[in-house]
Amino acid sequence: MNSTQTTPKITEERIKKYLSQGKRFDGRTPEDFREITIETGISKNAEGSARVKIGKTDVLVGVKMDVSTPYADSSNKGNISVGAELLPTSSPRVEGGPPKFTSIEIARVVDRGIRESKFIDLEKLCIKEGEKVWNVYIDIYSLNDDGNVLDAAGIGAIAALKTAKMPKYDEEKGKVLFGEWTNEKVPLSKNMPISITFYKIGENIIVDPTLEEEDIIETRVTLGITKEGISSMQKGEKESLTVEELNKILDLSESVFNEVFKKIEKHIK
């Protein structure tokens, strides 16, 4: 993201000049997303999986499950664990090694979008209270980063979950039969959270930046939005935001949600 800006100053000025007229280099308005394509079932060995492309940004998400003992404070509920890795494949800027903060934040924000909207019915993932519950691992990998990996990750997570089937479980032996699935889907609610991030550049609020735009953002706000409202939020990066700007984001959020929902609806049933 913008910790290592490589967009030249002259381009930055031009982006801002365009935005002041409500325009962007690729012809979009500030509130437009790029084209979104979703391919599901990218790994036969996953419980559910999806590849989401937003413009040239390309993200893979897979769901795997296993069984373990529940946490003491939620003895009748399954667990969610979200991981994210910006693969060195995805841009010359990414180095290998342990996860950097950017990846950790993506995982945390996607986790909260799913958790707080109660999209996964965790109580239905309890096998035996206090003893055995399902764990749902959602792992996110970026293949190509052309900006807004954050929203691609969030959309990928719900697309992968939507297709996820419960693995077979041998109750007598207390073992998961890996690689075998039931016809049952992972229990989800109708309250599907879509991750939408608003980015501030100068006086402007935009969505779905390309990498060139993302390099020069001053701050961003990610909303986990469902049809019922907002269930998670994160403001990221250093600069401040005025109350008016935040209000503008909230005013825009419904129409952007509807636009994105329409774009992904046909891909996930």
Place this chain on the structure above:
Amino acid sequence: MTTIKRPDGRKFDELRKIEAKVGIIPNADGSAMFSFGDTIAIAAVYGPKKMHPQHMQDPEKGTLRCTYNMLSFSVTERARPGQNRRSQEIGKITEWALSPMVLIDKYPNNVVDVHINIIQANASTRCAGINAAAMALAHAGIPMKGLVSSVSIGKLDKQLVVDLCKKEEDWEEGEGATDIPITFTNDGKITHMQLDGKITQKQLKEAIVLGKKACEEIYEIQKKALKDAVEDEEK
């Protein structure tokens, strides 16, 4: 002779369906996808670029650096994300498999990075990774003497087979499974070979002959994918 039937009904010397494509990752200098049936590998190349950290720079020639990574959901039982001993070893043998064909002597202090990711695994992942890596390097325009092609030769009980799938890798009847991943340059030299199992010297020689023949087939597919990409660009 034994009358072994392959689980997927293939002939003994038959490869799984191969798909190969270059140019799949826009940000990379070169990239490729290679699949043997349900085993899918993606490789991206970045470089040549200045090697960091500096103490790893070689002032006499360029360095080839490969990483191999299995996505957590590429296998039936979730793999813990991140590098482990297996992935580090495969990264290294991939480097060795490719090195003889890669002409980067003229890039001192520079590195060419090859990142391999396994999206979906059904055995022979290192071979698919090496095949994708060779194509991605060529696609990146790295000077090369030629390509390398990789395949796994298996022995199921006493029968040699080409391109092991997972069910064959786990073969238990008779003498069980022997897995021999092997990599050839397009002029027929061996740049990588490993073996796990049990085999006689005589039969191993036969396995090498089978491997060479399979790699010749794979080479044609790799070459075609690269040519197709050039033709697409010209259009």
